[in-house]
Amino acid sequence: MLENRRFLRRAVTYLAGTAGIRQFLDIGTGLPTADNTHEVAQRIAPSSRVVYVDNDPLVLVHARALLTGNPSGATAYVSADLRDPSAILRDPALVSTLDLTRPVALMLIAVLHFVGEEDDPYAVVRALVSALPPGSFLAISHATSDYLPPAVVADLNGGKHGQGRLRTRAEFARFFDGTSLVEPGVVPLSEWRDEAETRPRPAAEETAMYAAVSRVV
Template identity: 50%
Template sequence: MSAPPGINPNIPHSARVYDYWLGGKDNFEADRRVAEATMAAVPGIRESARNNRAFLGRAVRHLTRLGVRQFLDLGTGIPSQGNTHEVAQAEAPESRVVYVDNDPIVMTHARALLTSTEEGRTAYLEADVRDPAAVLEHPEVREIIDFSQPVALMMVAILMHISDADDPAGLVKAYADALPTGGYLVLSHLTLDLVPPRTAEDYLAATAHQAMHRTPRTGEQITRYFDGFDLVEPGLVAVSEWHDTPLFPDEPAWMYGGVGRKR
């Protein structure tokens, strides 16, 4: 893979590390070194990433079958198999999806790969998810998403990249306030709750000096993001336990996942 203009292949990026864990090819040597080092220090992290991807697909499929036809996917990452629009439009071809990310390399791949059905709409917006006003008021978002109808807000493995200084709870609330009653929040997040204490210590030591920022949070902290929502059964659980059996063995589990319906 050659680096597009403006991309430094020597600086690892979370989206490309995640792509490597998912078995993708859109990554550089620097990304692979970080991915392999993390895998060596953190047992099961790659399998958990794949289970997280599978959780996204199950959640989208579940909501589509409930009648949701609009998805706002924040921090989409590099496109790979089982994207939100692929799952939704396979169930309901008229589904409309807007992806939001601020990584130029993600944009390059999205423009090439995120094709829509004729009946639906799929768009990619290059924007910073930390600026909800800019995202929600963007003309393309307003053209594709009707906020008077049910919308699924996808925040899958994105908030762990938002530091406490950037107020992740306030960020979720800003987006959630735009949803109508009956809209949904789909969220997954890195946690250390579900791993043995020694494993958690090893993870923190292995990632302390990595350039990529990740903040693991507790189930109690993550549950607060669902304020104003009723959690869909089975609630906030390991992503591998949400509505299905895991795609990959997930021991230990590193990610919580949940879906909430706005009151």
């Protein structure tokens, strides 16, 4: 989880810095912690606008209290389910905070593995990405089965621990179909643009997550 948060910080730093993105849609926000999306983005560009979305009411209560942001930018909170992208896209708080005619970074950080095949996560991502103009970005981190023993994977994917699915590298990469991956492409989470991190870095087996960022074309 620590490495996942470090990826979030590096991804937002890249998006707000190198890519010049000023609008973020962060779905699966989680409980506020250090270096939340708007904090990282507004440190680089105070005018950054961020919409947080989660389906856990407790997360939203804490987010509203703690994720207040820079007055020259904007933060908003939407109580909605990732599996219902059209409800997210038409939510009044989103509509009044983000200009969907201008580039947006869609952040799906450690959330898509909670969406099983029965809810067609690929269609969900396609619906969200197709609402964004070219020049937008997609950032995803996701737990993988690739480094875990088959028995553990069968157990975790079997539904006993709730809905969701660990995915292989190829299954993860499919989320980026139709978009253009930025360097270094699909990599173990801890390896994504990690040049500034202290050494030694964790091995791929230790995080068992993939990450990538792509450009909407």
